Amino acid sequence: MRIATPLLAVFRTLVYVFLLAPILVVVLASLNAGNFLTFPPQGLSLRWFWTFLNNDIFLNAIAYSATLAACATAVSLVLGTMASLYFTRHAGKHAEAVRIGVLLPLILPEILTAIALLFFFYEIGVGTEHKIALFTGHVLMTLPFIFLNVNTSLQGRDDSIELAARTLGASRYTAFRRVTLPLIAPGLSTGAVFAFIISFDTFGISFILKGTGSAPLPIQLFDYLRFNFTPEAAAVSTVSILMTLVLVVAADLLFGRRD
Amino acid sequence: MTEVSLRSLQKLYGKTAALKAISLDVTHGEFVSLLGPSGCGKSTTLKCIAGFEDITDGRICFDNKDISRKLPEDRDIGMVFQSYALFPHMTVTQNLAFGLEMRRVPKADIARRVASAMEMVQLTPYADRYPKALSGGQQQRVALARALVIEPAILLLDEPLANLDAKLRDEMRGFIRDLQKRVGITTIYVTHDQNEAMTMSDRVVVMFDGEIAQAAAPEDVYNRPASERVARFVGNANILDLPVAGADAQGTTVTLPGGTPLHIAPCAAPARAGAPDRLRVMARPEQITLTGPGLGQLPGRIEKRYFSGGHVEYTVATECGALFVTGPTTQHVSEGDTVGLSFDPARLWPLPDPAPERAQ
Structure with missing residues (x-):
């Protein structure tokens, strides 16, 4: 049975409004000419973007978050791909254990993973002074996204393709690089975009494990909003939304579905 | 190579x-x-x-x-x-x-x-x-x-x-x-x-x-x-389990129900221990010919007839059990007809005893 087309159009519009309205509010608030973070904006101006671009704290936070996200994504790409290759090629309880282990940070509330890591790193005497705690947290948070996306690329793939490459004279490594890697490239790129965005945006893990010194952007923004309520926060958010958008569009143009 | x-x-x-x-x-x-x-x-x-x-x-x-x-x-x-x-x-x-x-x-x-x-x-x-x-x-x-x-x-x-x-x-x-x-x-x-x-x-x-x-x-x-x-496993096989009437260097003589003797050439299969009293022989469907009633070595009755293009497949009820036979499409035989089956003894193949675990 088909739903009447006009009704469907209304419903679709409502869904988009529901999803996009908050983002639109933030973007509009960042264009506010006034001194306070209010909506609707009191006059339009780019002055808060200018303020932000001259604020080293935020610029450093963005750079820090981007570096952290890039490193966490890189490590997750390797670990997630390895986990996925194991999981899709083996059956039984070991493969299932790998799957559950990798997906656990996604299933558990983020705060639980964060607290568990906090305890762990203090227990082994490392604490949060080193970036390793924060970094581990980000890897754990991003790993499921690589794992799930690579799984999708591998499932339904014929295992004998890599064997065929072997019989043709390719070593295990060459067979992976020339045959399997190109086939999972779409999963890797989608997973990497997800991983980067998750790491860039995540709050709970960073909040608990960040230690002292420089902080990722969401934490810096949170700290800022506790004492200041200017549209600069909205400007920072707008820039971060734009960065995410650029990333998604670029990934789609580069590796998007071509089949 | x-x-x-x-x-x-x-x-x-x-x-x-x-x-x-x-x-x-x-x-x-x-x-x-x-x-x-x-x-x-x-x-x-x-x-x-x-x-x-x-x-x-x-x-x-x-x-x-x-x-x-x-x-x-x-x-x-x-x-x-x-x-x-x-x-x-x-x-x-x-x-x-x-x-x-x-x-x-x-x-x-x-x-x-x-x-x-x-x-x-x-x-x-x-x-x-x-x-x-x-x-x-x-x-x-x-x-x-x-x-x-x-x-x-x-x-x-x-x-x-x-x-x-x-x-x-x-x-x-x-x-x-x-x-x-x-x-x-x-x-x-x-x-x-x-x-x-x-x-x-x-x-x-x-x-x-x-x-x-x-x-x-x-x-x-x-x-x-x-x-x-x-x-x-390799094609259709009719297996007939027949009593042995005698054996010599030229092969074994078995008896069909009704008393017709068939002389089977010796095979490479290992000889049975002791005096064999029965022999299992294999006949492929196309190695059995359908003839008129009273002719051939074994009487039978057509139970099923399937036309399959190039030839006709029959299931024939005999005293040796149901046999699967193929014949040319030019032959006019219907289900229920009484027929005679003719074997070419040279093309019957004696089988060794089934493996012990399946003999029980």
Whole structure:
């Protein structure tokens, strides 16, 4: 049975409004000419973007978050791909254990993973002074996204393709690089975009494990909003939304579905 | 051309024996089929030869060189998979060139060899297509060409026709056979289809439960099966269990119900311990002729008649049980008719005793 087309159009519009309205509010608030973070904006101006671009704290936070996200994504790409290759090629309880282990940070509330890591790193005497705690947290948070996306690329793939490459004279490594890697490239790129965005945006893990010194952007923004309520926060958010958008569009143009 | 020799090849999965010390020699340029039901060990054998499975015991030799411990990429084999296993992200040309690139063949030689391989399988017009833009039969031919272009020592084929429809399968059967003869490459072909095995092979190796039941020319496997199980797996078989009237150097005389004696030539099958009082003989459906009532050696009644194009299939009720008989379409016999069955004693094949575990 088909739903009447006009009704469907209304419903679709409502869904988009529901999803996009908050983002639109933030973007509009960042264009506010006034001194306070209010909506609707009191006059339009780019002055808060200018303020932000001259604020080293935020610029450093963005750079820090981007570096952290890039490193966490890189490590997750390797670990997630390895986990996925194991999981899709083996059956039984070991493969299932790998799957559950990798997906656990996604299933558990983020705060639980964060607290568990906090305890762990203090227990082994490392604490949060080193970036390793924060970094581990980000890897754990991003790993499921690589794992799930690579799984999708591998499932339904014929295992004998890599064997065929072997019989043709390719070593295990060459067979992976020339045959399997190109086939999972779409999963890797989608997973990497997800991983980067998750790491860039995540709050709970960073909040608990960040230690002292420089902080990722969401934490810096949170700290800022506790004492200041200017549209600069909205400007920072707008820039971060734009960065995410650029990333998604670029990934789609580069590796998007071509089949 | 290469000789392949399997020596007491054994493969255990945990405690389950997939291969129970099988030995087999394949000579230069020979086309050998491994035939058997699923789980008989034919695919495991092929995987061991390809190097995808570690063997538990025994040896695999190519030209008397033990290659059992070599990696698949060092074995110099060409393999065609049931799923074809073409590289989906490469064109036909790139698929064919892959093996040559791995062998560090100079670029100009690659182009030349790929072109000639493509011609060999008549795929030149499809050089720049991706596998998904090809039909099943074309993909199959790419897979063959890809395996052969590297000029491997041996060619392994793992149920390559299983995913094709019937008409294409018949076509490809002849194509593969002709190609193999032309190239002259030692070939091991795995199939569960007795028809494929018989029409293509120089020799058929019938396998059951991880063991070789018989390795012989197709005619021998069909007409002179080593056991009742082989007889039944390779085509339709009528097994008659008949009382023995006497035996001498020229063979055994058995008696049909009704008293007609049949003289059976001696066979290579091991003689029974003690005085045999009964003998099981096999008759293929086309080796029994339908004649009029009262004629032939055994009376019967037509129970079922199936017209199948080239011939007619009958189920005939006799005192030896229901027999499966085929006859020409020119013969006019209907269901319910009384007929006589005529046997050619020279073409009846005595079977050895069934294996002890199935004799109970």
